[in-house]
Amino acid sequence: MKSAEYQIVHETSYRYSEPVALCQNQLRMRPRNHSHLVCHSCEVAITPTPTSLHQHTDYFGNVVDSFSIESLHQSLQVRVASRVTVSIPSDENLSGAPDWRELIGVIRRGEQPADWLASEYTFASRRIELTDMFADYARKVMQPHASVVDAVQALTVQINNDFRYDTQATDVNTSTEEAFIQKAGVCQDFAHIQIACLRSLGLAVRYVSGYLRTYPPPGKPRLVGCDESHAWIGVYAGEKIGWVDFDPTNAVRAGTDHIPMCLGRDYDDISPMRGIVMGGGKPILKVSVDVLPLDSSPTA
Template sequence: MTIPESAHYRIAHRTHYRYASMVAICQNQLRMMPRSFTRRLSGLECHQVETWIDPEPTVLHEHTDYYGNRVLSFAIESLHQELTVMVNSEVTVHQTGDVLNQESPAWESIVKRIKATEDRRWLIAQEYQFDSPRITLGPTYEEYARQSFTPGRPLVEAGIELTKRIHDDFKYDVTATDVNTTTDRAFELRAGVCQDFAHVQIACLRSIGIPARYISGYLRTVPPPGEPRLVGADESHAWISMYAGDALGWLDMDPTNACPANTNHIPICLGRDYSEVTPMRGVVLGGGATKLSVSVDVAPI
């Protein structure tokens, strides 16, 4: 399948909570709203975003967080037993170059330039070299990464091989982990979902000094030939972005699918790991047991 240089989408993300008993107060933050950006080889145009919340919030406020993500905070201060949040957006994803064809310097030279503050983005890149709430660096990840990052190897070539190795060595298994599984546990199991694959690759890259960050978003799924698209069958997705030096900037890789990100990938938020880009999180007073259902529909236009 030929991947287009631009792709236009409508996205509908529905989250529904049903509580066993009444909730008196809830406070939540949403990170589901895309933002426009341009990078060396990719970009995204956000044409419009609409958010619908039921019951109607008592307090509603939007701000931009430290990483530039759009955040909608709201509070409902009336009794309710259900909560529904709908975020509808329309975006265009652009890709101006093929990552596979990019020439890049040896990976060690990029690490050295950041350390010596010679790279013009060194300060921002440096933030993504260290431990974060869900990722702890260590010799185990370094050893795994160095099987691909051999001395003098171009960064892009090594990064793509690491992406494919994680895909081949780890089993995609939705029953093996959950949202709270640690990166160390996922690495030990050699199994998990896109969140785990992304955390593992970030841990490997950071452990050898390469800045890497976590990207949350959506993935356009293509049905088998002759079969219709299933509305609501798409899901939230996660992949990684590694820093390739001031000439190339940030390059996105998808270890779950063993490929560089392309116009089938729709980035929404970025952070150091999943804890900083959770699509929806908050606290409730009351409610008891909770039943959660989520549906995402990514429709190409």
């Protein structure tokens, strides 16, 4: 098992051209404890002070902060500071991964509790349609490989090769089918495309939101606040192994540089901040993310 510890600060700021009379928002920015991550601490600060603030755990196990501000304001700041440890299985732990074709049958039959719990991630969701177009693309790439880990890794690399990372090609409302056809998009699109491909075959796949540790150019200082939110996928690899994460945007199996925060069927389940406002005119949004490693290197 490999692990790494981080301090993460995510700041979101809105400035409005006109006063806001009322805002109601939900935050999904708190790290959740699961097999790949332990959250040691998390503090959420909201300015102005909310009129009401409630916390609950959603269906997928993500911690949600719901708040409202019921007084006039022309700015909103949300700061979330967390300390976490990320762990991933070593390559040796993945050597016994099942054949992906056999795994599809196992999931469908729900032979073990973990199998039928994973099966809910085999279905279509709001942003994921299951089609022959996606299945055919994945099957062609995965066919030569037996192990589900090797097959999904091959698909991860193929998507990275075939699709162009382009921040202007899509927006938050672009459908997965549109991104697939134009072969371009951002990390959210890459993740949705790979989920659609694998679910169309019958595998269980979930959407993962989080952060990616970045490295400054050689000889350059590390810049504070210049990291970004990221998205990738988790694939169910059977009861023995559990979930394994892959990052199609970077053509890699997720490692300790990937810091998972929330899990869902697709982006709509886990968008970091969503809500409504009354008034406000034209808002100006500023987001700053800082991922600070607390240890010098991952440990084996």
